[in-house]
Amino acid sequence: MNNTQRTVRVLTQRPYEVVIGPGVLERAQAFIERRSGAFIVLTDENVEPLYLEGLGLSDKERVLTVPPGEGTKSFEHLERVLDFMAAGGLDRASFLVALGGGVIGDLGSLAASLYMRGVEVVQCPTTLLSQVDSSVGGKTAVNLQAGKNLAGSFHQPCAVFADTRTLASLESEEFRSGLGEVVKSALIGDKELLARLEGETIALLDRDPELLGEIVERCVGVKRAIVERDEREAGDRKKLNLGHTFAHAIERVAGYGTVPHGIAVGTGLVLALEASQQSGTLRDGTLPERVRRLLDTLGIPVSLPVLRRRYDVALPGEDLLDAMRLDKKGTAGMPRFILVAEIGEVAVDCELEPGLLAQRFE
Amino acid sequence: MNNTQRTVRVLTQRPYEVVIGPGVLERAQAFIERRSGAFIVLTDENVEPLYLEGLGLSDKERVLTVPPGEGTKSFEHLERVLDFMAAGGLDRASFLVALGGGVIGDLGSLAASLYMRGVEVVQCPTTLLSQVDSSVGGKTAVNLQAGKNLAGSFHQPCAVFADTRTLASLESEEFRSGLGEVVKSALIGDKELLARLEGETIALLDRDPELLGEIVERCVGVKRAIVERDEREAGDRKKLNLGHTFAHAIERVAGYGTVPHGIAVGTGLVLALEASQQSGTLRDGTLPERVRRLLDTLGIPVSLPVLRRRYDVALPGEDLLDAMRLDKKGTAGMPRFILVAEIGEVAVDCELEPGLLAQRFE
Structure with missing residues (x-):
């Protein structure tokens, strides 16, 4: 070693x-x-x-x-x-x-x-x-x-x-929860990291310490660059919340502690990518499927129905919508989303058409 | 008006x-x-x-x-x-x-x-x-x-x-409490303000609104200058705590709310001036008596015995010493004091000889 x-x-x-x-x-x-x-x-x-x-x-x-x-x-x-x-x-x-x-x-x-x-x-x-x-x-x-x-x-x-x-x-659930944030880091700023994750899922799940050291370093590198530009989240730093508007709503409606944060983020990434696609923001059309496949291999639910079954929670769409209205990223009751164009290119403060949003929560 | x-x-x-x-x-x-x-x-x-x-x-x-x-x-x-x-x-x-x-x-x-x-x-x-x-x-x-x-x-x-x-x-007790901080402001940075206070105690206690406007402006001016130099209290801002090591100990031992903050600060100013004199820091030897006389005219206790009687509290010296050890101005259990040389010239982070300190608490 x-x-x-x-x-x-x-x-x-x-x-x-x-x-x-x-x-x-x-x-x-x-x-x-x-x-x-x-x-x-x-x-x-x-x-x-x-x-x-x-x-x-x-x-x-x-x-x-x-x-x-x-x-x-x-x-x-x-x-x-x-x-x-x-x-x-x-x-x-x-x-x-x-x-x-x-x-x-x-x-x-x-x-x-x-x-x-x-x-x-x-x-x-x-x-x-x-x-x-x-x-x-x-x-x-x-x-x-x-x-x-x-x-x-x-x-x-x-x-x-x-x-x-x-x-x-770490218990495997806790480890998987971290992987949700790892995939997020890759999406917002490290194309090579996403490829590494896809290519080395087995070593990753075996928790190869050398690979993990590299992954932690890469994720911290992505975060560092963004935090240095915007220490107090005036703008750019919001990128780090990719998937989090969905995730926070999931965690809240399920009851805090029921769905681990990073797992909710993982599922939230899929929802954010699908919303990015449907709203016309997404340029790299391969991303939703790539991310779904990667998360699935890592054992993270890739849709709300899967998440609901796995954690035995109802998560009604209406309740999720309500919960999103108080998210810190929102202003005056309108939830805001972070959408993806391609790896490393992410738009913050996006609104989503209500119909499109409701569809995400089916 | x-x-x-x-x-x-x-x-x-x-x-x-x-x-x-x-x-x-x-x-x-x-x-x-x-x-x-x-x-x-x-x-x-x-x-x-x-x-x-x-x-x-x-x-x-x-x-x-x-x-x-x-x-x-x-x-x-x-x-x-x-x-x-x-x-x-x-x-x-x-x-x-x-x-x-x-x-x-x-x-x-x-x-x-x-x-x-x-x-x-x-x-x-x-x-x-x-x-x-x-x-x-x-x-x-x-x-x-x-x-x-x-x-x-x-x-x-x-x-x-x-x-x-x-x-x-304001109730007169509450008003007097503010006057304690006014006298502090004068001591740390406004010679003219101290003279005004001494010369217009009656108008002041009548709460002449024009005079009060001027006094508030002057006090804010003293504070502004210090805060601008040291927003997060790395050094110079500590001056604003003149009298406060004593005051916080008094408030704590008496039980919060028993002695109003500004009253405790007023009494603390006298103790700080006496300590400044005894430790040889004080250059303007007229200050303790001037401040004692002013505070007394304003109805603020000018010694611990007077304060004890007025608020019917025991305030044992030992308890005051103990309370000072956790004051934010201290480091590692040694209380620190702000001492006065003359109006506008104040030394922060001073230690006091234990004997001298105990004497202040008789």
């Missing part, structure tokens, strides 16, 4: 490095120990027994372990994290280490952005989804009753350590 | 205007109506019956009225405001109007900074304290169990309308 470690530099207002590869948690440990500030580690009950030791932390008083799952992205837990930081005597020179998946990263970085109006956060993502997407770019969030990620901030991490060894322990 | 309206421009990263004077709530109304975005108004039960109408809003569905007082600066109410924004269908082009004192301004602007990762906030401060201090500069916050303002963000308003007519209705 090769041990290639890769580094991507993200040149946001405050630049930072994303270190990727097998064993980089050891480098995270060294990074944390070098710093003089006090810190806490936020992790969840699944991750703690597996990887906390890898971070070399024996002092359990510094560790806050929360329940796994989307339900933890709540105000209740946000306040708990902040109280824990205060109880630990953290000051403005302190930092928070987020060890876990997207929920831990989003919650932990929001807490860091709020504590004393902002302390630093070190991201140690342990899921494919958080390694390829949520740990990079500085978006933080918790959910409101009314919708996912409706409360949050922009707060770039000071470093990201994506240890691809941790991907071996 | 003269109707002078004054405007201070704050040239932060995103510049905005602070409009000051009798009747400027009407201009707030025009400003709000011109904008296309949806909005909500956050106010409290004291302010709503007095000034909501002045804002020309008949649509009660847009108004969230919360209980008055420091207890409202909580996570519970923050979530309530955010849920209300979502229920009102607010999107990224929407905004929040904060109509009230410091609690409403801090809570509302934090909610605005978090909703969909940031929408705009219009500040309509209705207390002297919020007009001269908290509505300008972009600090937002709620309290944690462990301390005041421990969770928050930096989020500049898009406009501030400080209607000095609203000051006529």
Whole structure:
């Protein structure tokens, strides 16, 4: 087994490095120990027994372990994290280490952005989804009753350590969820990545660590380029939400946590490509079928009927339409979509004709 | 009665205007109506019956009225405001109007900074304290169990309308609380203001609207200059916390809401000046006595014993010392102080000899 470690530099207002590869948690440990500030580690009950030791932390008083799952992205837990930081005597020179998946990263970085109006956060993502997407770019969030990620901030991490060894322990559903975001990254900015995914599905599903390191690097590269141009999502960054208007509606109507985020994104990609085709935006007519075939091979539902069966949820079309009206991408009740012309060419803020939209939800 | 309206421009990263004077709530109304975005108004039960109408809003569905007082600066109410924004269908082009004192301004602007990762906030401060201090500069916050303002963000308003007519209705305790911050502003940056205050205490306590307009303008001017240099409190902005290490400890140990913030700041100014003198930092030796006399005339306790009697609180010295250790200005358990050399010359991040500190708390 090769041990290639890769580094991507993200040149946001405050630049930072994303270190990727097998064993980089050891480098995270060294990074944390070098710093003089006090810190806490936020992790969840699944991750703690597996990887906390890898971070070399024996002092359990510094560790806050929360329940796994989307339900933890709540105000209740946000306040708990902040109280824990205060109880630990953290000051403005302190930092928070987020060890876990997207929920831990989003919650932990929001807490860091709020504590004393902002302390630093070190991201140690342990899921494919958080390694390829949520740990990079500085978006933080918790959910409101009314919708996912409706409360949050922009707060770039000071470093990201994506240890691809941790991907071996993911449940296959969780791993597949990350693959949904990987396919999204390929569609919005990396033609070669899409071809690699199509050509190496077996190695991918075997979680070949070398291949995974390369894939994480490529996805972070796509995200980095977009985030550098538009750190606070004034325009271009919306591209990263390809498939997400559909996905957020699916997740909400199914009940948060029922359909994993990246799975919903995968299905959302198919819906977005079909809408792109029907609205005349799509130039590369081979994409819907290519993406459907790829996602199907990866085990991600390629249509709403398949998704409904797989997760045993009703997902009525009307409810999905309602849910989309409050999506952050919308303005004044009109849902907005990201449509695809070809790989790397994506249009944001698109409206869809209501009839066409309803058809997508059959 | 003269109707002078004054405007201070704050040239932060995103510049905005602070409009000051009798009747400027009407201009707030025009400003709000011109904008296309949806909005909500956050106010409290004291302010709503007095000034909501002045804002020309008949649509009660847009108004969230919360209980008055420091207890409202909580996570519970923050979530309530955010849920209300979502229920009102607010999107990224929407905004929040904060109509009230410091609690409403801090809570509302934090909610605005978090909703969909940031929408705009219009500040309509209705207390002297919020007009001269908290509505300008972009600090937002709620309290944690462990301390005041421990969770928050930096989020500049898009406009501030400080209607000095609203000051006529303040209870005298609330008005005095604002005067504590006025004296602070004079000390850190406006020699002439201190002289005006000393020379016109009677007109001031009569709440002469013309004089109040000028005072608010001067205080905003002091704050503006400092905030422009250091928007996110990396250094210079800490000056604005003169007296606050003492004040936050007093407020916390007395129980939040027992001693009004600006009153605690006033007493804190005396303690900070005495510490400045004893530590040899003070050059202008006339200041402690001048400030003591001014504050006393304004009805603000000029020593801890007076404060203890007035509010019937024990405030043990040991408890005050403990409380200071978690103040945001501190690092690793060592409280930091802002000391004064002369008007306009203030040193931040000072440590005080423990013996000297204990003496201040007798």
